[in-house]
Amino acid sequence: MTAVGTEHRVIRVVVNGVPYxxxxxARLLLSDxxxxxxxxxxxxxxxEHGVCGACTVLFDGEPVRSCxxxxxxxxxxxxxxxEGLAPSEAELHxxxxxxxxxxxxxxxxxxxxxxxxxxxxxxxxxxxxxEEIREAISGNLCRCTGYQNxxxxxxxxxxxxxxx
Amino acid sequence: xxxxxxxYYAPHSLEEALAVLAExxxxxxxxxxxxxxxxxxxxxxxxxxxxxxxxxxxxxxxIELDSGAIVVRAMTRHRTVERSPLVAEHAPLLAExxxxxxxxxxxxxxxxxxxxxxxDPAAELPGVLVALDGTVQLTSQRGQRLVPAQDFxxxxxxxxxxxxxxxxxxxFPFLPARTGTAWLEVARRHGDYALxxxxxxxxxxxxxxxxxxxxxxxxxxxxxxxxxxxxxSALRGQxxxxxxxxxxxxxxxxxxxxxxxxxxxxxxxxxxxxxLAERALALAAERAREGARR
Ligand SMILES: Cc1cc2nc3c(=O)[nH]c(=O)nc-3n(C[C@H](O)[C@H](O)[C@H](O)COP(=O)(O)OP(=O)(O)OC[C@H]3O[C@@H](n4cnc5c(N)ncnc54)[C@H](O)[C@@H]3O)c2cc1C
Ligand code: FES
Ligand code: FES
Numbered sequence: 463m464t465a466v467g468t469e470h471r472v473i474r475v476v477v478n479g480v481p482y483x484x485x486x487x488a489r490l491l492l493s494d495x496x497x498x499x500x501x502x503x504x505x506x507x508x509x510e511h512g513v514c515g516a517c518t519v520l521f522d523g524e525p526v527r528s529c530x531x532x533x534x535x536x537x538x539x540x541x542x543x544x545e546g547l548a549p550s551e552a553e554l555h556x557x558x559x560x561x562x563x564x565x566x567x568x569x570x571x572x573x574x575x576x577x578x579x580x581x582x583x584x585x586x587x588x589x590x591x592x593e594e595i596r597e598a599i600s601g602n603l604c605r606c607t608g609y610q611n612x613x614x615x616x617x618x619x620x621x622x623x624x625x626x
Numbered sequence: 627x628x629x630x631x632x633x634y635y636a637p638h639s640l641e642e643a644l645a646v647l648a649e650x651x652x653x654x655x656x657x658x659x660x661x662x663x664x665x666x667x668x669x670x671x672x673x674x675x676x677x678x679x680x681x682x683x684x685x686x687x688x689i690e691l692d693s694g695a696i697v698v699r700a701m702t703r704h705r706t707v708e709r710s711p712l713v714a715e716h717a718p719l720l721a722e723x724x725x726x727x728x729x730x731x732x733x734x735x736x737x738x739x740x741x742x743x744x745x746d747p748a749a750e751l752p753g754v755l756v757a758l759d760g761t762v763q764l765t766s767q768r769g770q771r772l773v774p775a776q777d778f779x780x781x782x783x784x785x786x787x788x789x790x791x792x793x794x795x796x797x798f799p800f801l802p803a804r805t806g807t808a809w810l811e812v813a814r815r816h817g818d819y820a821l822x823x824x825x826x827x828x829x830x831x832x833x834x835x836x837x838x839x840x841x842x843x844x845x846x847x848x849x850x851x852x853x854x855x856x857x858x859s860a861l862r863g864q865x866x867x868x869x870x871x872x873x874x875x876x877x878x879x880x881x882x883x884x885x886x887x888x889x890x891x892x893x894x895x896x897x898x899x900x901x902l903a904e905r906a907l908a909l910a911a912e913r914a915r916e917g918a919r920r
Contacts, residue, residue, distance in 0.1 A: 466646050467633030469632070469634075489629040491628065525734055527732070531660060535660075535679065579730060597816055597817075598730060601729025
């Protein structure tokens with residue numbers, strides 16, 4: 463029997479509304495595909511074993527670790543990264559505005575992961591408690607802020623999104 | 627931190643997956659949610675030469691009721707279990723425990739079959755399965771078998787599954803009447819692997835003041851989920867009372883034999899296991915009573 467499977471594959475994915483077709487190595491992580499192949503470096507890579515949450519993106523609308531998915535597994539799926547959040551060059555997403563106004567970041571390394579996990583969370587919980595927000599971001603490490611302003615920014619974003 | 631080279635194959639049916647696995651079992655690994663396997667590849671702790679991706683096999687996902695049990699197919703995501711009204715109604719212990727499995731983005735991808743097959747000694751689902759005396763369905767080209775949870779989990783990351791077998795279903799039996807359950811655990815942060823966790827199942831007599839049966843299943847205190855058999859048999863026939871739970875905690879501390887590691891010492895785990903047992907038994911008994919009032 464000839465060897466089953468291949469070390470390369472052609473994939474088609476839609477990222478932030480843009481369709482792409484690329485040939486990739488089977489072992490290429492989705493995080494590296496986004497960053498190195500598509501140049502979308504807003505998705506950060508911290509630990510590459512699922513612990514820090516910096517690489518969180520939306521996969522068919524749900525938050526996932528892009529360092530724990532292979533690019534070949536994204537074939538036929540829809541990905542959203544932090545670059546797709548703002549509605550236009552001139553306008554910020556309510557989450558981005560809230561993080562800005564409430565100082566929800568310092569170095570910014572964790573920020574894209576925080577924004578993406580919160581986007582999915584707030585879509586399901588438009589009126590969350592502080593406790594629920596802390597649980598929602600429990601898988602995202604921040605080494606700068608102490609989380610306080612991130613939680614405040616998330617509460618404020620929820621309020622902005624309810625108003626609009 | 628990049629995976630080593632491997633070949634990738636995405637079969638289109640379970641039959642095809644089993645045929646490929648039968649040919650390649652010594653070099654292949656099935657890929658489910660990837661939430662344990664891909665970290666191991668990234669850290670090069672695993673070096674399979676072929677990954678068989680099960681994610682396209684829709685026949686392997688779904689939750690249904692079947693002769694006295696709730697059946698969860700292997701590729702059902704943790705998140706789907708968490709949201710399932712069937713699970714909430716028929717397997718409240720599973721519903722309570724699943725929220726402790728990793729964080730939201732881990733549960734989006736992680737699967738029930740993957741958790742069970744991976745058999746981490748601090749994982750919640752194996753503990754729930756052992757508490758409920760559930761079974762694991764294994765399928766290969768050679769056929770199908772049902773393995774009781776007690777026999778399925780052998781040791782740390784070791785199960786009764788042969789390399790050519792896939793976990794295809796996990797069965798959580800219904801609870802008897804007048805029964806309550808509770809899942810409690812201690813972890814550094816919500817979503818981290820548990821330092822110690824316990825699932826308690828308490829059944830009461832018709833008068834609701836006497837225990838007819840109690841089960842305690844611990845995670846994080848051994849290489850696999852551990853039932854506290856001495857405490858369980860001592861609880862039978864005892865009254866529903868604070869002293870009963872306290873006595874059970876003491877028995878638990880005497881019968882378990884946890885190991886210490888960088889996360890917690892053996893003494894700490896032993897002590898906390900008793901505290902959690904006491905609380906979980908009380909809560910499960912309370913819920914057995916509430917269930918009757920509803
Ligand atoms: C940051 C982080 C925190 C976590 N915290 C927890 C936690 O608190 N509690 C917890 O329980 N888990 C936790 N996990 C692990 C998570 O629950 C995994 O999803 C789970 O252990 C494995 O499931 P999977 O579907 O991802 O399997 P995979 O990673 O795809 O596979 C795991 C292993 O099982 C084998 N396998 C998978 N499916 C099958 C099958 N159907 N038949 C035979 N073999 C199969 C694979 O070949 C592999 O060896 C955490 C993971 C991360 C990254
Ligand atoms: S880089 Fe993916 S979780 Fe840390
Ligand atoms: S702002 Fe620096 S890690 Fe969060």
